[in-house]
Amino acid sequence: MAFGRLVEFTSPYLRQLTCCMDVRSKQEYDESHVITARRVKKKANEYLIPESVDLECVKYCVVYDNNTSFLEILKHDDDDDSSDESRQGPVLGAAIQCGKALTHLTRHPIRILKGGYERFSAMYHFFRTQKIIWMPQELDAFQPYPVEIMPGKIYLGNFRQACDPKIQKDLKIKAHVNVSMETGPFFVGDADKLLHIQIEDSLEANLSPFLRHLCHFIEIHLELGSVILVFSTLGISRSCAAVLAYLMHQNEQTLKRSWAYVKKCKNNMRPNQGLVTQLLEWEKIVLGDVVTDILEPLY
Template sequence: MAQIKPCEPSELYNLLNRRGSRLAEINYLCLMDARETQDYRISHIITAKNAKTDSEGLFLLPEALEVDSMQHVVVYDSNTSSLQEESRAVLCARVLSGVSLSPVLVVIGGFQRFSALYHFLRTEKIMYTITELENLKQYPVEILSGLLYVGDEKQSADCSVLREMKISIIIALSQESLKGNQTVVNLPVDDSVDSDLYSSFERICDLIASHISSGSRVLIVSPRGRSRCSAVTIAFLMQHKKYTLQEAWSYVLRRKPDMRPNSGFLQQLSDWELHLTGGKVTDISKL
């Protein structure tokens, strides 16, 4: 029997916005809405399936999904706040945990909390084609809830994404200068092992900190959203959260599994760790 674990709304948000249209993969995500059917039909989280019950009100396994093959299994109801509750989400999770090989996650705060934070991921749509799933809008990954996001240049150029997410400032790491209605800070740098990010770490980290301290939402982008923006995000967490390189690396990797800072940036992050802590705590050969 799989474990049942709590899940913050931001974790589900990031699962729904993995790069490469992961939602189109049949074994990627099993997202179950354990609310009453009439509530589900009014509005639900995008791609969620309504959990069915039998005549006695006991939850049934979903017919069209092979739960045991799913990489991620997530359940929500209206507002479950604890796994100790005998709520609809917890009861549904227990049934799913009997066949799942992955932990079953229960969204804390349920639909009410998730939809308050990410209203743009609510829908009435029930059925999707593979093409529709492949073309769903993808939003930047959330690093610090309601404050710091990481994405690519396509997302930074989408006015609807920036408006829905209430992004105030964009930090763009690219040779091409970006423009937009938001404040844009352009840092021209190549994704090359010889490129120098280190000399800009302190200035960028201070800039990010000054904005999030006032509640502004910051989006860090690079052309593909994998190397440069990930390196800067890790550097910021090392300074702002006092993380080691290993801790910051693991923190970002959990939220953005496709991050790939190049080897030159990795060495500069190791030098940044030395600058911040007075020693090189992390063995970068193991990252």
């Protein structure tokens, strides 16, 4: 149960495949809601899907209420003060009720926002709004944010995002790991806050000599409570390889398992074959042997 990485869905292409639905009251919705979220009305115990939404064309449908945290069925307390109605047994949170009602309308799984609007808006206040009607040019102006690898601690992005002062401020970025040839505008000359691994985006690029320092750099900043952005030019190959190496080291886990985790966070990640080979060697260093079989498709 998760938001499905909303930060990536703000790009024009992915936005066409995404729908965010708010099942809270009208008063709560009017006070503030997630950007572009549509309110789902309820009439006679039936959820009314907004006419502008075609769930057949939607790949990522995210539903949220106030604070649903678990998919398990909730139960009323059977104390002496409970009414007969409150003792009728299991109940579902509004988001889960709505999600179940929508499952027959789409080919893809319905996603529930963990912790609801309360948790999400507390963590990502910059995604809150009172605006209901959006012009096409306003929607196209939205830019994707980096994806979370460790919530509120490690983000994975591209060079453009690393140069955006609003993103740095919103995510409270305090350190950069730059795995590209370009030089960004932040933390220049500050080796304590910037680790710049200058390698080309090619099969010959050698990331291996930097992996121990990379892991040490990230560990230090996590201990300090710093938020870290790891990025490369496009945020698809080199930076993803760097994040994979750190997760393998930190969790003492296989490349395959780390790959599956990062893939769920960023579905377009694609380290080149040269980097994958180096990550297999890193797996041998971390675990004492090569466990992942690259003959089995990682993608």
